Amino acid sequence: MTTLATTPGLPRDLPADPVSLAQRLIRFETVNPPGAEAACVHWIRDLLDVAGLETRLLALDPERPNLVARLRGRGTEPPLLLHAHVDVVPVTGQDWSRPPFAADIVDGELWGRGAVDMKGHLAMMLAALLRLAADGTPPAGDVILAVVADEEAGSATGARFLVERHPELFAGVRYAIGEDGGAELRLGGATRLHPIVVAEKRALWVRATLHGTPGHASRVAGPEGAAAKLHRLLAAIDGGGLGTLMTPVVDRMLAELSGALPEPYAGRLAAFRADPDDPAALTGLDDADVRYLRSLVQHTVNATVVQGGTATNVLPARITVELDGRLLPGEHSREDFLATLRARAGCPMDLDVLVEGERMPRPRLDGFYDRLAAVLKTKDPQGIPFPMVTTASTDARLFPRLGIQTFGWLPLLHGPDRSYRGRLHCPDERINVGSLEFGADCFHALLAGHG
Template sequence: MSAVSGGPELAAEAVEFCSRLIQFDTSNYGGGRARGERECARWIAQQLADAGYCPRVLESAPGRASTVVRIPGADRAAPGLLVHAHLDVVPVAAEDWSFDPFGGEVRDGAVWGRGALDMKDMAAMTLAVVRCLARDGIVPPRDIVLAFVADEEDTGEYGSGFLVREHAELFSGVRVAIGESGGHAVHLPDGSRLYPIATGERGSAWMNLEARGPAGHGSRPNPGNAVTALAAAVTRLARYEWPVHLTPPVAALLDGLSTHLGVDVDLTDPAGLDRLGEAAVLVASTMSNSLNPTMLSAGYKHNVIPSTATAGVDGRVLPGAEDAFLATVDRLLGDQVSRAFVNYDAPVSARHDSPEFAAMAAALRAYDPQALILPYCMAGGTDAKAFSRLGIECYGFSPGTTPPGFARTEYVHGVDERVLVDSLAFGAGVLKRYLTAEPGRLA
């Protein structure tokens, strides 16, 4: 891997900012309950203002704030670029951690704390890069809009959703966006490194299920028992084996890996993906739709059969498979159980044969000449779902690097989260190169 030439000041500032951002406890508890986002958004705005930019802090509800700034490019008529990162983090059980999850310690070659990988590292790198551009008097080739947003770890309604609904003018002329979570190193069985760039993500279909039946005494038979009907429907959903549906990025990822590694992957074999090593996780959850029961509620007394029983389920839908997903759910629910969306965000997709994808790939290869760059589809969701409603083509590109065996996916939303200092330096350098080059002209 080549040495990072983003400069020691850029790398040092990315580390400093990541540490400081972690120290803001921006835990998002869902249902509109969160903390620390306003203070964090204001701090970011101050760093931008100190560099000569003109940021805006926009509050969607008390304490729920996002910071947005537009950096003018050399060609104001060129399609603009959005760089987005969320400020909120999932809550922690501090007693399970071996250090203060909001301490932001810098030691042993890492920055430690909640959000280090999801995604205060990206926020820190972005902030460091644009301050570097201001110091060096560098004007990007196109307008760049930065959005540091609230509420991604819930529905996004207080963050990206609010910005898209109420302040769409801030994104005028923007045609492309980057955000979490692609561009990081994945180590392959042959010792090479894959940097997957997300060109799609599954849609989110959160639903409440409700079964209705006659109430009655618990000692008597009740063929219409709502609890029984709901339990049977939830069991059918949980046990259903969703058919394989390969979207273009997943097919391209599999083809690229098979060619690179010289292996054939048998998708009918449960162990077939094991031949891909660490890359298997990129494929396993994105070959099909999925649905998991997550909540159950019924009754109020042991000897009373209730008239209603409810459940919550988390459905994830691949691009192009929405109709098939809903038809399958309705068939499995049966006649006695109904569904209602709590939240639905459509799948997101972008082109992997675009100049933009090529520009990201070239920026990565500038720092790792042997990098294998392939598209993939994210299993979960990001703020890209909201921004795509403005006609913006969204990619997951948050570059970073780790050594073999670094349990990145386990730390995200897990215990003892940390990001390596070398990853922040690498990612900041890659981002600077990408943001200062015209798509399709990056050598």
């Protein structure tokens, strides 16, 4: 067991205070790239060692270790996995009002890179685990905490390494809880919403190459020119995707929200559920909410990088377009996605897959989902928990390969005029200290009742 003297700054009284824990985590500069998560991970390891948890460090890169800690339960229920990453995105080029790694608390808000994504979230988990260990009453099943590197840049040295090289560490786990990937709906702040992410869209990044006949640009290029084909491709995806597809989980989400929200939000969501192709269905809602909702009912495609041409007066022989595709969860294949893209564009092109994310299975909203919702409802009777699909990818995409159902669960408590999920990756990222305490209480209630 590691002694307290191993890591400078380790609190000797093991406080289970999520705010202090979050401050300490933010002050480790773990910007990825390069990551350099070792000091932060070692500090967490020492903290949990002293609290009596079993800990193990595993690393593909010694400067970027992962920690797997276990709080032993009574063995009457399967283990539960909590997973969190300690790397954060860069702050370079962003205009911050306060130093991004100072972890200042101002007007009841904790400022700093990682406050939301996801060191504040990890602090909730740690606080709950430390309180549970101090209680001396083991949960029904083991609680496993995986603190990982590299989530913000592909997970190669983090969760992917653990899943592929050390699957035995997660034997018997049926459910996992991690970040919610920024899943957020404001809906005018009509009430406090608690999204429970049950699945993620998966990335399919593609480079489309459009060929045309080169020549002098003083003459009409014609419909077979590369630029004309580019125009047809961009027009085909102008709506943002490849046609609407209502999945069961999104249908349930819309049904629950339309049944719980006041007007006009209830009516707007009900209309969208009935006909997601109706352009007027979401009239009056905030633009960010509209774009998020429309992203949940289609495979989305966005053109992000366009390259081609050699001179202003020369028709290009080739133009390439990089496309960020995101597929809905379920049994949707890359082949179907590429075939639909070609058909909609209506022009010949070469398609090369640059990145393909892991396919997430269709989510199961079973008894464990109900437990997550029940904890939120107990702690915040006026809030609305509901299932949600996030458009982003997190480490949650990897654990289903081990047969683990994953959930994104970030319990937050804030006023209707505040948004914290929307601050991740942004300058002036911050979180309400009351939300940290609320989240820690929710995690403690969940873990204490585990099983």
